[in-house]
Amino acid sequence: MTVVQGYDPRTGEPFGEPIPATTDDRVDALARAAADAFPAWSALPAADRADVLERVADALDASAESLVAVADAETALGVPRLSTELKRTTNQLRLFGQVLREGGYVEAVLDSADPDTIPPRPVLRRMLRPLGTVAVFSASNFPFAFSVAGGDTASALAAGCPVIVKAHSAHPGTSRETARVVASVVPDGVFGIVYGTEAGVTLIKHPAVRAVGFTGSTGGGRALFDIAQGRPDPIPFYGELGSVNPAVVLPGAAAARPEEVATGFAGSLTLGVGQFCTNPGLLFAPESLVPALASAVDGTTGGAMLNERMSDSYRSGTAELVASGLAKQVAAGTAPEAGFTAAPKLFEVPLDVFADNLEKLTEEHFGPAGIVVTYTDPEDLPDVLRRLPGTLTGTVHASDDEHELAGAVASALGGVAGRLIFNGWPTGVAVAWGMHHGGPWPATTNPLHTSVGATSIRRWLAPVTYQSWPDALLPAELRTDNPLGIPRRVDGVLGVH
Structure with missing residues (x-):
C-alpha cells in the first residue's frame, strides 16, 4: 500500500504515522458526496454560510496548541510563526463571513424593460452563482494559511462550493488534524480530504469537480493545469506558481x-x-x-x-x-x-x-x-x-x-x-478587501484573479442572467424589494436599492 510519510526537517527523520494514500474509489465517493451536498450548501442563505465559517474559525482557534505542535514538527517553521499563521487562517475565514453578509460579491444587476431601445430590452437580472465542487491543492510553505483550511478553501466554501483538499506530502499529519476540525463543523459532504499524488490527479479528472485551486511549483502547477484543461469538459485552474518578485x-x-x-x-x-x-x-x-x-x-x-x-x-x-x-x-x-x-x-x-x-x-x-x-x-x-x-x-x-x-x-x-x-518589502500579504495576490504567468495561471483577500471568492462563481422571470421565483439577491439589503446595480446605478 502506498503511504504518505511526514518528516522532521530539522533531523531528516520520519515524524508521525504514515497515512495511506487515498484510493480511486475513495476519491470517487468523496466527489459524489460533494456533488450531492452542493444543492443544499449553495442554497443556504449567505448569512448562514457565514455562521458556519465563523464556527470553523472558532474550532481551529480552540485547537491551536495541538495543531501548531504537529505543524512545527513537520515543517520546522517554528511555533511563533505557525501560531501567527493559524490566526491569519482563522481571520481569513472570518473575513469571508463579512463578505457574505455584505453581499456585494454576487455582483447583482437589475435592468428594467425598455421596449423603445434597439433591440428592445426585456427585464434582465444577473448575479454570480457558485460553480460546484472545488479541488484545493495545499501549499508546502504555509501549512495553515494556504492549505487545508486556507484561503482557497475559505473562499470556495463562502461561495457555496463544497471543497475536497489534496493534502501536501510535506505535512500530512497537520493536514489530517486540520481536516478533522473542519469536518466536525461543516455539513456532511461539504468538505473532504485526499492524500497522495495519484489521488490529486484522479480528483482533477473527476467529472464532479468544477474548478481547482493550487499553490505550488511552476512545474507541478503546469502539469495539473494541463490535466484540467485537457478534460473532455475543461475546468478553471487557478494556480499560484513561481515568482522572483x-x-x-x-x-x-x-x-x-x-x-x-x-x-x-x-x-x-x-x-x-x-x-x-x-x-x-x-x-x-x-x-x-x-x-x-x-x-x-x-x-x-x-x-x-x-x-x-x-x-x-x-x-x-x-x-x-x-x-x-x-x-x-x-x-x-x-x-x-x-x-x-x-x-x-x-x-x-x-x-x-x-x-x-x-x-x-x-x-x-x-x-x-x-x-x-x-x-x-x-x-x-x-x-x-x-x-x-x-x-x-x-x-x-x-x-x-x-x-x-x-x-x-x-x-x-x-x-x-x-x-x-x-519603500517597503513584499513579504507579508494582508488579508483584506484591497489585496491582490496574483500576476501574469508564471506567477499565476490567470492574472485576473487573486488568491488572497475578499475578491478571491470570484474564482468560484460564474454569472447567470434571469430574463423575464417573475419576482417570486428569483433568488433573494435579485428580487425587486432587495430583502437582503445588499449593494446592487439597478438600471446602471450602483447602490443599496
Missing part, C-alpha cells in the same frame, strides 16, 4: 539609507528560510549598495527547509548559478548542518549581463537566495524590467526627489507584477 532601489534611496535598505532586503529575502512566494529574489541597485547588501546577508542564518527535495533543489540550483559564470557570489549566511537545511546566498550580476541572459537569471531558486543586478544609469531599468516574467510583486525604493523616476519604474513593473510596493 523584483525590487528596485533608486540611487537617491541607496545613498540616503544604505544600511536600512540592506537590512530590510536581507530580512525579507531570508524570511521563512526564503520559502515565501513573495521573497524578493531580484534586487536592482547601484553597485555602491553591494557592500552593505553583502554584509547584511553575511549576517543572516538559514535553517531547515520544508523537505529534502526542496533543500536539494536549492543547493543544486545555486551551485549551477555559480558554475554558469554569469553571476558571482558576494555573500553567504550560515545554516545548521543537520536536516534539510539551506544557507542564505547573494549573487551579483551587471545589468547588461542580466539583460543578455534574462531567461537563465530569472529562474526561481526557492529558498533564501537572491541576485543583485547592478546598474549605472537608472534610465536603463524600465526596458529591462518590462522583459521580466510575470511576478506577484514589484517594489520600488526611492527618495523624495525621485518620484518621477519611481513612476517610470513602477509603470514598467506594472506590466509584469500584480502588486506594487513603495
Whole structure:
C-alpha cells in the first residue's frame, strides 16, 4: 500500500504515522458526496454560510496548541510563526463571513424593460452563482494559511462550493488534524480530504469537480493545469506558481539609507528560510549598495527547509548559478548542518549581463537566495524590467526627489507584477478587501484573479442572467424589494436599492 510519510526537517527523520494514500474509489465517493451536498450548501442563505465559517474559525482557534505542535514538527517553521499563521487562517475565514453578509460579491444587476431601445430590452437580472465542487491543492510553505483550511478553501466554501483538499506530502499529519476540525463543523459532504499524488490527479479528472485551486511549483502547477484543461469538459485552474518578485532601489534611496535598505532586503529575502512566494529574489541597485547588501546577508542564518527535495533543489540550483559564470557570489549566511537545511546566498550580476541572459537569471531558486543586478544609469531599468516574467510583486525604493523616476519604474513593473510596493518589502500579504495576490504567468495561471483577500471568492462563481422571470421565483439577491439589503446595480446605478 502506498503511504504518505511526514518528516522532521530539522533531523531528516520520519515524524508521525504514515497515512495511506487515498484510493480511486475513495476519491470517487468523496466527489459524489460533494456533488450531492452542493444543492443544499449553495442554497443556504449567505448569512448562514457565514455562521458556519465563523464556527470553523472558532474550532481551529480552540485547537491551536495541538495543531501548531504537529505543524512545527513537520515543517520546522517554528511555533511563533505557525501560531501567527493559524490566526491569519482563522481571520481569513472570518473575513469571508463579512463578505457574505455584505453581499456585494454576487455582483447583482437589475435592468428594467425598455421596449423603445434597439433591440428592445426585456427585464434582465444577473448575479454570480457558485460553480460546484472545488479541488484545493495545499501549499508546502504555509501549512495553515494556504492549505487545508486556507484561503482557497475559505473562499470556495463562502461561495457555496463544497471543497475536497489534496493534502501536501510535506505535512500530512497537520493536514489530517486540520481536516478533522473542519469536518466536525461543516455539513456532511461539504468538505473532504485526499492524500497522495495519484489521488490529486484522479480528483482533477473527476467529472464532479468544477474548478481547482493550487499553490505550488511552476512545474507541478503546469502539469495539473494541463490535466484540467485537457478534460473532455475543461475546468478553471487557478494556480499560484513561481515568482522572483523584483525590487528596485533608486540611487537617491541607496545613498540616503544604505544600511536600512540592506537590512530590510536581507530580512525579507531570508524570511521563512526564503520559502515565501513573495521573497524578493531580484534586487536592482547601484553597485555602491553591494557592500552593505553583502554584509547584511553575511549576517543572516538559514535553517531547515520544508523537505529534502526542496533543500536539494536549492543547493543544486545555486551551485549551477555559480558554475554558469554569469553571476558571482558576494555573500553567504550560515545554516545548521543537520536536516534539510539551506544557507542564505547573494549573487551579483551587471545589468547588461542580466539583460543578455534574462531567461537563465530569472529562474526561481526557492529558498533564501537572491541576485543583485547592478546598474549605472537608472534610465536603463524600465526596458529591462518590462522583459521580466510575470511576478506577484514589484517594489520600488526611492527618495523624495525621485518620484518621477519611481513612476517610470513602477509603470514598467506594472506590466509584469500584480502588486506594487513603495519603500517597503513584499513579504507579508494582508488579508483584506484591497489585496491582490496574483500576476501574469508564471506567477499565476490567470492574472485576473487573486488568491488572497475578499475578491478571491470570484474564482468560484460564474454569472447567470434571469430574463423575464417573475419576482417570486428569483433568488433573494435579485428580487425587486432587495430583502437582503445588499449593494446592487439597478438600471446602471450602483447602490443599496
